Amino acid sequence: MNEMTPPLGLRAKRQEDQRRRILDAAIACFARGGFHATGMQAICAEAGMSPGGLYRYFPSKEAIIEAIVERDRADIAPQLLPLLEVDDVVGALIATARAFMTGNLMPESLVIFPELNAEVVRNPSVRAISERLEDEARDILVRVLERGMSLGQIDPALDALDAVRLLMAMTDGVLMRLLIEPGAKLDGLMPMYERAIRAFLAPQPLRAAQTEARP
Amino acid sequence: MNEMTPPLGLRAKRQEDQRRRILDAAIACFARGGFHATGMQAICAEAGMSPGGLYRYFPSKEAIIEAIVERDRADIAPQLLPLLEVDDVVGALIATARAFMTGNLMPESLVIFPELNAEVVRNPSVRAISERLEDEARDILVRVLERGMSLGQIDPALDALDAVRLLMAMTDGVLMRLLIEPGAKLDGLMPMYERAIRAFLAPQPLRAAQTEARP
Numbered sequence: 485m486n487e488m489t490p491p492l493g494l495r496a497k498r499q500e501d502q503r504r505r506i507l508d509a510a511i512a513c514f515a516r517g518g519f520h521a522t523g524m525q526a527i528c529a530e531a532g533m534s535p536g537g538l539y540r541y542f543p544s545k546e547a548i549i550e551a552i553v554e555r556d557r558a559d560i561a562p563q564l565l566p567l568l569e570v571d572d573v574v575g576a577l578i579a580t581a582r583a584f585m586t587g588n589l590m591p592e593s594l595v596i597f598p599e600l601n602a603e604v605v606r607n608p609s610v611r612a613i614s615e616r617l618e619d620e621a622r623d624i625l626v627r628v629l630e631r632g633m634s635l636g637q638i639d640p641a642l643d644a645l646d647a648v649r650l651l652m653a654m655t656d657g658v659l660m661r662l663l664i665e666p667g668a669k670l671d672g673l674m675p676m677y678e679r680a681i682r683a684f685l686a687p688q689p690l691r692a693a694q695t696e697a698r699p
Numbered sequence: 700m701n702e703m704t705p706p707l708g709l710r711a712k713r714q715e716d717q718r719r720r721i722l723d724a725a726i727a728c729f730a731r732g733g734f735h736a737t738g739m740q741a742i743c744a745e746a747g748m749s750p751g752g753l754y755r756y757f758p759s760k761e762a763i764i765e766a767i768v769e770r771d772r773a774d775i776a777p778q779l780l781p782l783l784e785v786d787d788v789v790g791a792l793i794a795t796a797r798a799f800m801t802g803n804l805m806p807e808s809l810v811i812f813p814e815l816n817a818e819v820v821r822n823p824s825v826r827a828i829s830e831r832l833e834d835e836a837r838d839i840l841v842r843v844l845e846r847g848m849s850l851g852q853i854d855p856a857l858d859a860l861d862a863v864r865l866l867m868a869m870t871d872g873v874l875m876r877l878l879i880e881p882g883a884k885l886d887g888l889m890p891m892y893e894r895a896i897r898a899f900l901a902p903q904p905l906r907a908a909q910t911e912a913r914p
Binding site for chain 2: 518519520521595598599601602604605606614615618622642643645646647649650652653654655656657658660661663664665666668672673675676677679680681683684686
């Protein structure tokens, strides 16, 4: 490490690369052995770094888990923002969900999905990170649904916040199902997911017509 | 313990009670500290048993986790069987899902739900138990949906097996959402869940009519 001090931008870039390298190594270790059975030693070996190098970035395994949740959830909001400007709100929601699920289907990070959720439930600092980022994603989705309502594409009688919660539950549930059940495949589940979401969000002309028809 | 040997039925009953006591104690410990951070010592203390007493029933923590998954999943099929004889298939499906979710809302066992899923994903012997019991539940649900189709209550164009997978995904997803998001409540989510399931399963008279209307 006897080199010249690189300019600030390059140093930041290198630090970012090192952080990513450590997180990717940690995910690979966690996927094999689980969070609690994995030691910092194993993460160092996987990342090809010395303990000193690793501890400069992350003081503990808990800090690594927090950073994984942060990175995992921070990805979501930027994927959702374009939904605020599309013409076909429901179609774009489904396309985004498909992209989200496909992106989460990398075997390594998918395998740690239930354990990340377990950490969110149990570990207060992981929970705080997850809640902050989930709040952000949920707020965007509520605005997306409200926009769909004003465009006449989504039933305005729906409670937008609880409807968003159901959409998030369905998406998480489908990911979980792909993990738990060997026979379940995205190609088979996706048409079901799309049908359920379209039917759930659709304005209800029939019911409205029936109500109007009554004296 | 200087008593007469009890008759066989009573001994089996006592063994069953002891097993249940250990599993309940283990769930309480796991809910506080997670599977991997919990030792057999802590489970003994929670159950008020000696290590010798506990090891007579379960040789390892892994055996306890397997037994918890077995008990948790074995509960499901008996709750589903009555669905094969109801008049209102969709209404009964939703009522059963509500009972299932309410039964799983005991704070202690709900908290370990994501970690049980993580074990199913990672641990082959836990996975084998879960798969056997899930196959059983899924087979019943497929028959329930097929019956609803033959009664004209469910769209016969649906693939019954993938539709069941979506229903299971939605149910797991709602449970997970209640865990992860403090603001999410069963009372708010249940009407959404019911609407989504009814809309998803409904026969599609409009689409059929449109198709027929075409020359």
